[in-house]
Amino acid sequence: MVRPLRADIDLEALRHNYCLARDLAPQSRSLAVLKADAYGHGLVACARALETLAPALAVACIEEAEVLREAGITSPIVLLEGFFTADELACIDALELWTVVHSDWQVEALLAFRPSRPIPVWLKVDSGMHRLGFTPPRVPALWERLAGAGAQVCDLHLVSHFATADQADTAYFQGQMRTLEALAAELEAPTCLANSPATLSHPRAHGDWNRPGVMLYGSDPLEVANAVSRRLKPVMTLSSEIIAVRHLAAGERVGYGGRWQAQRASRIAVVACGYGDGYDRHARDGTPVLVEGQRAGLAGKVSMDMLTVDITDLPEADIGSRVTLWGRAANGVVLPVDEVARYCDTISYTLLTGVLPRVPRRYHDA
Known part of the structure; x- marks a missing residue:
């Protein structure tokens, strides 16, 4: 007799939620965010369930990406926190990963590295979250440097994170959006902006890429549920x-x-x-x-x-x-x-x- 506690994971519900996110933004491509062991649901199992649907996956760090590659997952994988030491760039190159860059030392390390092929890079903008990223006035010069480094960098995007996209009061969100829209227009830059709440409730934030996370697992991230978030299924x-x-x-x-x-x-x-x-x-x-x-x-x-x-x-x-x-x-x-x-x-x-x-x-x- 075994202890009766268990966690049942409904992979069809996971796919339903991903398709809901995807269909909300048909002009965007939607990452499947799988960090933190797919929010506790099982990294490899969830990746396998989504790999034929999602054009790319996202994790927090190289350790998570390594687990996916060792399991045979060949999809593009974005490192949302980027790399933590310069010597990780060799692993990024070997595993063919995409990386966020959010700090000066990362830019310098990347430009000093000689990869076997250019690395897709997402330049992080601090538009108001004040965790990671470059302040907006610094972004154009950094963008120019990275865009000119064809041996090291390809598929350059702007990426940022919303602090209040889940809230009914949208004033702060709108401020972040204005900052990001101005930068994207100035640089003619493709973007990845929308997290789960922005994917669900702010079409204005739908960029070239969106990155639904917790909504994939059936949790409603909105302060006030809307008609779309009520269609999420628990995984x-x-x-x-x-x-x-x-x-x-x-x-x-x-x-x-x-x-x-x-x-x-x-x-x-x-x-x-x-x-x-x-x-x-x-x-x-x-x-x-x-x-x-x-x-x-x-x-x-x-x-x-x-x-x-x-x-x-x-x-x-x-x-x-x-x-x-x-x-x-x-x-x-x-x-x-x-x-x-x-x-x-x-x-x-x-x-x-x-x-x-x-x-x-x-x-x-x-």
Whole structure:
């Protein structure tokens, strides 16, 4: 008998979400962003599911690209954080990778390198995110240098990242767009600008390339969902089973610190899943789960290997009942990971990427 916790990965839903992103911007090409182990879904499996659809893939670093190449993935791969040391350029050349360049030292290292073929380069503009990239006044001179380095550089693009594309208030986003549009027009430069929220809600940002990320995995990144984001399908279903049922009198408490107290005679289900599996320890009482497709709420603090759920109003629930922590239950009811994340005072990205290796992934493909 194996522990009943598992993460089911629906690769057909992954493809559906990619096609949705692609079809929103028919004049653009859409990267499939697979960084952080495909947002916790499995890097190689997701790459294989998308490689015939996506014209290029994107990861954060060379280590992730190496895993894909070793698995036989031949698609173009963009390094979104670029390279971290100059000696990585030899690997970029050997693996035929594309790279973002965001710092002066990277420009100098690239121009001093002699690749076997020119390397596709995306020049990062800091248009307002203030993490990586060059300030807009510096970009034209850098663009000219890189564009003139035909032995080292080809397919030069401008790339930037939006700080607030997910928000209903678009003022800051519009400011970033004006900056980027002016630069792209001045340099006659192709662009890659739109992340998931911009892909979903800002056609103005659709460039030569878009880079949908979390939306591929069925999470809605928008502060206010729109008609398109509601069509996303969950890719990961995290589920387990009830392994014990406790009967509590009114006034009795559950779990560490006794945070949850029964207000009536209650039935409490113990579920095989905890923060040692990646379920967020900050989940509040009432955080929703689905027990055989019916909603119930967390009761008490999450433990390392277990969590507890109030099933008083679900008399048919018992040992062996399937519990969906997020995703799609067997009866088709969906518990969005975004909803669970709000109860944990976090975002879906942290829940999806936080599912730990001891949770087995099972891949399903139509």
